[in-house]
Amino acid sequence: MTNEAALLQFERVSRTFTTKRGVVRAVDDVTFAAMPGEVLCLVGESGCGKTTTGKMAAGLVRPTGGRILFEGRDFATMPERKLRVYRKAAQIVHQDPYASLNPIRTVYQTLSVPLLHHGIVRGRTAAVERIMELLTTVELTPPADFLGKYPHQLSGGQRQRVAVARALTLNPRLIVADEAVSMVDVSIRVSLLNMLLRLRDTLGVAFIFITHDLAVAKHFAGRGGRIAVMYLGRIVEIEPAAQLIRDPLHPYTQALLAAVPEADPDLTRNKEKVKLRSLEIPSLLQLPSGCTFHPRCPLFEEGLCDVQRPETVSVGERRAVLCHVVARQMAAAPMGPTTGDGHASDRAVGLDSRRDGPVGSMEVGR
Amino acid sequence: MSTSTVSTALTEPVAVTAGTILSVRDLWVEYRAERGMVQAVRGVNFDLRKGESLALIGESGSGKTTLAVALIRLLTKTARVPRGTVTYWRNGREVDVLALGAEDLRRFRWKECAMVFQSALNSLNPVLKVWDQMYDTVRYHESMSKDAAWQRSLEVLQMVQLDAARVLNSYPHELSGGMRQRVLLAMGLLLNPQVLLLDEPTTALDILTQRSIINLLRQLKATLGFSTIFISHDLSLAAELADRVATMYAGQVVELGEVRDIFYRPRHPYTLGLLQAVPSLTAGESEMVSIPGSPPDLIDLPSGCKFHPRCTYAIERCRAEEPALLTVGPQHGAACLRWAQVAQDREHVETQRA
Ligand SMILES: Nc1ncnc2c1ncn2[C@@H]1O[C@H](COP(=O)(O)OP(=O)(O)OP(=O)(O)O)[C@@H](O)[C@H]1O
Ligand code: SF4
Ligand code: SF4
Numbered sequence: 001m002t003n004e005a006a007l008l009q010f011e012r013v014s015r016t017f018t019t020k021r022g023v024v025r026a027v028d029d030v031t032f033a034a035m036p037g038e039v040l041c042l043v044g045e046s047g048c049g050k051t052t053t054g055k056m057a058a059g060l061v062r063p064t065g066g067r068i069l070f071e072g073r074d075f076a077t078m079p080e081r082k083l084r085v086y087r088k089a090a091q092i093v094h095q096d097p098y099a100s101l102n103p104i105r106t107v108y109q110t111l112s113v114p115l116l117h118h119g120i121v122r123g124r125t126a127a128v129e130r131i132m133e134l135l136t137t138v139e140l141t142p143p144a145d146f147l148g149k150y151p152h153q154l155s156g157g158q159r160q161r162v163a164v165a166r167a168l169t170l171n172p173r174l175i176v177a178d179e180a181v182s183m184v185d186v187s188i189r190v191s192l193l194n195m196l197l198r199l200r201d202t203l204g205v206a207f208i209f210i211t212h213d214l215a216v217a218k219h220f221a222g223r224g225g226r227i228a229v230m231y232l233g234r235i236v237e238i239e240p241a242a243q244l245i246r247d248p249l250h251p252y253t254q255a256l257l258a259a260v261p262e263a264d265p266d267l268t269r270n271k272e273k274v275k276l277r278s279l280e281i282p283s284l285l286q287l288p289s290g291c292t293f294h295p296r297c298p299l300f301e302e303g304l305c306d307v308q309r310p311e312t313v314s315v316g317e318r319r320a321v322l323c324h325v326v327a328r329q330m331a332a333a334p335m336g337p338t339t340g341d342g343h344a345s346d347r348a349v350g351l352d353s354r355r356d357g358p359v360g361s362m363e364v365g366r
Numbered sequence: 367m368s369t370s371t372v373s374t375a376l377t378e379p380v381a382v383t384a385g386t387i388l389s390v391r392d393l394w395v396e397y398r399a400e401r402g403m404v405q406a407v408r409g410v411n412f413d414l415r416k417g418e419s420l421a422l423i424g425e426s427g428s429g430k431t432t433l434a435v436a437l438i439r440l441l442t443k444t445a446r447v448p449r450g451t452v453t454y455w456r457n458g459r460e461v462d463v464l465a466l467g468a469e470d471l472r473r474f475r476w477k478e479c480a481m482v483f484q485s486a487l488n489s490l491n492p493v494l495k496v497w498d499q500m501y502d503t504v505r506y507h508e509s510m511s512k513d514a515a516w517q518r519s520l521e522v523l524q525m526v527q528l529d530a531a532r533v534l535n536s537y538p539h540e541l542s543g544g545m546r547q548r549v550l551l552a553m554g555l556l557l558n559p560q561v562l563l564l565d566e567p568t569t570a571l572d573i574l575t576q577r578s579i580i581n582l583l584r585q586l587k588a589t590l591g592f593s594t595i596f597i598s599h600d601l602s603l604a605a606e607l608a609d610r611v612a613t614m615y616a617g618q619v620v621e622l623g624e625v626r627d628i629f630y631r632p633r634h635p636y637t638l639g640l641l642q643a644v645p646s647l648t649a650g651e652s653e654m655v656s657i658p659g660s661p662p663d664l665i666d667l668p669s670g671c672k673f674h675p676r677c678t679y680a681i682e683r684c685r686a687e688e689p690a691l692l693t694v695g696p697q698h699g700a701a702c703l704r705w706a707q708v709a710q711d712r713e714h715v716e717t718q719r720a
């Protein structure tokens with residue numbers, strides 16, 4: 001079901017790549033919706049499909065299955081020319097700004113090209129003025145000092161700010177940030193994160209924030225945002241950040257949370273650990289049958305998990321999980337865990353995810 | 367701690383004496399670069415105790431790897447050690463590591479002090495099977511029959527919980543990242559060293575794999591009793607594994623203490639800053655604060671305390687004076703002129719915790 005108010009909607013989106021060694025299912029049947037100004041953090045381990053999902057959200061990669069709607073319009077079927085308009089509205093910031101910024105362009109050149117090319121401003125004076133504004137927005141001050149700088153003259157954190165400023169040149173409504181703070185040092189990471197949060201609050205930009213670091217995801221999602229956990233191409237759990245950290249539903253999320261070391265010796269050494277049945281990460285070329293987590297899952301049930309592919313089950317409006325066993329438990333206790341925002345209807349367990357779209361409609365609590 | 371729990375044909379009996387195994391005094395390392403000399407390690411002092419694990423934490427470029435590499439004398443040709451001593455205690459006798467000749471150095475490396483490098487992928491030779499690489503290592507350092515080397519290789523691979531026979535016959539690319547990291551660990555253990563240097567042992571590994579390596583390291587340390595120095599920019603790894611922690615900034619150890627002192631009672635503003643910059647996952651809401659500015663240029667260092675341009679505690683004196691590690695508590699040192707003020711400001715938080 002299409003959600004009118006959503007900025008971005010993924011409806012059973014898949015993406016496969018054909019490689020020499022076979023067909024890789026990078027993203028498999030992913031459904032979610034992001035409202036204008038919402039933050040959705042995608043977390044998961046390397047190779048789980050986060051980046052491909054992000055690239056599809058930014059219109060850089062087309063899905064091989066399902067539909068992606070931006071402001072209600074299906075862009076998979078858009079002609080290339082229309083898609084270009086879309087790409088303006090959705091911008092991506094990559095992990096490594098050193099690789100994504102042109103080394104022989106100054107900051108002025110990097111930012112003025114898209115501004116002038118897309119006719120956002122006319123003439124050099126207007127461009128400089130707008131660029132100064134953008135640099136101030138990303139806290140590169142005084143802005144005049146940065147106009148003539150080349151990437152190698154900037155620190156990692158400053159380069160990432162330039163990359164963000166470039167993403168902002170076209171007044172996007174969605175920013176996909178792919179591990180955007182992962183390569184900078186901790187002392188600088190916080191201010192970069194806070195700057196991005198300020199953009200969300202002041203410009204109302206929606207974010208798809210990709211990170212392998214759950215603590216960073218929690219911080220960035222804040223009160224209103226959600227976290228989606230991916231495993232082998234599928235979203236196994238999605239819900240408001242605080243709830244996911246406090247009360248994870250999916251066995252994989254539980255294992256991740258238990259495994260993450262934390263910067264507090266007493267706390268981290270006394271964490272309850274989840275024991276996995278196997279440490280091997282299956283190959284995307286040869287995914288396990290049924291639930292792809294079954295070879296490792298502590299809750300594995302023979303004859304069910306290795307045979308039947310689980311479907312996404314919504315638990316309230318903003319929460320969904322992909323697991324036979326959890327779904328059964330939730331169905332047995334429909335008044336079970338609340339979704340946190342207290343509506344009675346949120347507590348219903350909708351087993352028919354197919355029609356409703358498990359996370360198709362949600363409000364942003366801001 | 368005892369180191370006698372494991373005895374194999376490869377090792378001589380090591381006298382079990384309490385105390386220090388490796389001692390570093392006023393160590394300096396610099397690199398020749400186009401713009402000038404890079405001051406990568408500056409006047410570092412510490413003792414590594416027997417059986418302990420010491421974490422070196424600090425941001426990129428703070429000199430962690432350079433320091434570790436200097437200890438086993440694997441610095442590149444462009445590097446120079448203008449000053450300092452590294453003493454290794456072999457059976458209670460002092461060994462001057464920086465003065466070792468080629469033959470002694472070969473014995474020292476791997477057999478007494480082994481290093482596992484930062485990138486598990488790059489430090490294995492892609493065209494050689496694991497067995498060939500392990501055999502090369504053994505052969506170079508020890509006269510041992512091929513059979514004995516095979517046995518020992520199986521043994522160490524089992525210690526790191528790998529399917530040993532299969533792994534020995536594999537090429538590195540046939541193994542996952544976590545398995546490669548285990549192979550490297552096993553290679554480090556081959557000649558049963560007293561000291562193991564681990565550079566970012568879990569970086570770039572998935573969380574679940576990371577966890578298994580952490581558990582493994584903890585278990586190996588408990589059973590084998592070796593000492594470790596491990597390097598990490600990730601504070602949580604230090605919180606998990608370290609007995610003591612050394613914070614590095616601009617080539618210097620600016621704070622050194624028991625792990626709980628460093629995390630719960632930091633006295634150097636930089637350590638404090640690092641701790642406040644890490645988002646917590648389950649420990650409730652805590653405000654994250656960033657450290658202003660960026661790390662210094664190691665070719666053209668600031669005067670006085672190298673942290674002063676970024677330090678919220680800095681006073682005029684800090685521009686002129688570079689403090690050494692001052693005693694700020696039992697077994698706890700911080701190189702800060704204003705550590706007492708830091709302590710006073712934190713009194714509230716710290717008593718609340720206690
Ligand atoms: N071969 C070299 N030639 C010149 N400078 C070097 C060389 N190797 C390292 N450096 C410099 O020495 C300083 C310390 O580097 P080092 O690699 O020891 O830091 P680190 O703390 O291990 O950093 P990271 O966390 O990034 O691994 C840095 O400024 C680095 O650029
Ligand atoms: S479906 Fe089965 S194997 Fe998959 S996560 Fe749930 S319990 Fe585990
Ligand atoms: S000595 Fe001064 S500048 Fe250095 S850390 Fe202490 S207060 Fe800050």
Ligand SMILES: [Mg+2]
Binds near residue numbers: 430484565
């Ligand atoms: Mg290093």
